[in-house]
Amino acid sequence: MRPDRPVRARGLAVAILLLCCSFPATAELPPSASPFLWQVTGDKTTHYLLGSVHLLPKTAGQLPAGIRQAFEAADTLVFESDIARLSDRDSTAAMLDSARAPQGLKSEIDADTLARVRARMVDLKMPSALCESYRPWFCALSLELFTYQRAGFRGEFGLDRQLYEIARRTPRTIAWFEDPSAHLNLFTAMPAPLSRQFLDAALSERNPKADEPVEMYRAWRDNDIERMTAVIAELKREFPAVHDHLLAARNRAWLPELKRRLAAPQRQLFVVGAAHWLGPDGLIAGLEAAGYKVRPYLVIDPAQQAHAATGVLLASH
Numbered sequence: 001m002r003p004d005r006p007v008r009a010r011g012l013a014v015a016i017l018l019l020c021c022s023f024p025a026t027a028e029l030p031p032s033a034s035p036f037l038w039q040v041t042g043d044k045t046t047h048y049l050l051g052s053v054h055l056l057p058k059t060a061g062q063l064p065a066g067i068r069q070a071f072e073a074a075d076t077l078v079f080e081s082d083i084a085r086l087s088d089r090d091s092t093a094a095m096l097d098s099a100r101a102p103q104g105l106k107s108e109i110d111a112d113t114l115a116r117v118r119a120r121m122v123d124l125k126m127p128s129a130l131c132e133s134y135r136p137w138f139c140a141l142s143l144e145l146f147t148y149q150r151a152g153f154r155g156e157f158g159l160d161r162q163l164y165e166i167a168r169r170t171p172r173t174i175a176w177f178e179d180p181s182a183h184l185n186l187f188t189a190m191p192a193p194l195s196r197q198f199l200d201a202a203l204s205e206r207n208p209k210a211d212e213p214v215e216m217y218r219a220w221r222d223n224d225i226e227r228m229t230a231v232i233a234e235l236k237r238e239f240p241a242v243h244d245h246l247l248a249a250r251n252r253a254w255l256p257e258l259k260r261r262l263a264a265p266q267r268q269l270f271v272v273g274a275a276h277w278l279g280p281d282g283l284i285a286g287l288e289a290a291g292y293k294v295r296p297y298l299v300i301d302p303a304q305q306a307h308a309a310t311g312v313l314l315a316s317h
Contacts, residue, residue, distance in 0.1 A: 032223035034066025042262035051274025
């Protein structure tokens with residue numbers, strides 16, 4: 001890891017992108033052929049573990065070769081939750097209803113935090129209505145989402161959404177770790193103290209960079225696992241309750257099901273936010289503690305592949 005690149009914690013990037021990273025501009029690195037992709041041998045076959053990015057720009061381009069190969073080899077894709085139900089009208093309406101603060105945001109946070117929120121909204125040229133009427137956790141999500149959407153990043157271009165839509169058009173099984181109601185409850189049932197910490201995490205960087213979304217995407221694209229691990233550690237140190245709620249506790253809940261699925265004969269591609277795999281609380285550490293050997297995915301030479309590439313594109317249309 002390069003020591004001249006300071007780590008800065010971004011709590012809400014974990015929630016939205018599950019990458020939680022922000023990097024100063026550096027020289028361009030060649031994109032990785034298999035970013036945040038590992039393979040693990042189960043009882044009967046090899047499975048694939050993919051660290052996803054939930055928001056990406058339309059210009060992200062072609063799916064990296066390693067991810068394409070893992071997708072083509074898999075019979076089943078396992079996501080965090082049911083992506084279709086999470087984005088339907090009923091789920092969106094329920095989330096917005098739970099997010100509304102009867103007395104407004106100002107009734108749920110102190111004056112200093114409210115002043116910081118309003119200053120950040122001015123910096124972002126963000127409509128005040130996206131925060132003032134809502135609970136702290138929703139304001140926190142709105143601050144982060146507005147930053148990324150303004151830079152052209154959208155959920156429909158995210159890696160997990162793209163793979164989900166492709167899988168629906170192919171003879172593959174789709175599964176998930178969390179029921180959609182449990183996934184939404186991460187936010188809608190968030191206790192008030194944690195909701196305030198969540199907002200504090202969103203405000204933790206004093207001078208957010210306009211080009212942060214692009215730098216975040218490059219970090220994923222370039223497979224910068226060391227940096228990612230360091231930033232997750234920083235999040236845990238600065239906001240331990242947020243880290244546990246969004247990452248560690250969910251990893252503990254998912255691990256038994258992940259191990260159960262690794263015993264299946266069908267090849268599976270597990271697609272969850274990149275931060276879930278890394279660090280001492282990550283799923284890879286949990287698998288290794290249970291005796292599994294997890295190793296980076298090595299791209300197969302096209303001449304050795306048993307079937308032709310599908311030419312899947314990542315948000316290219």
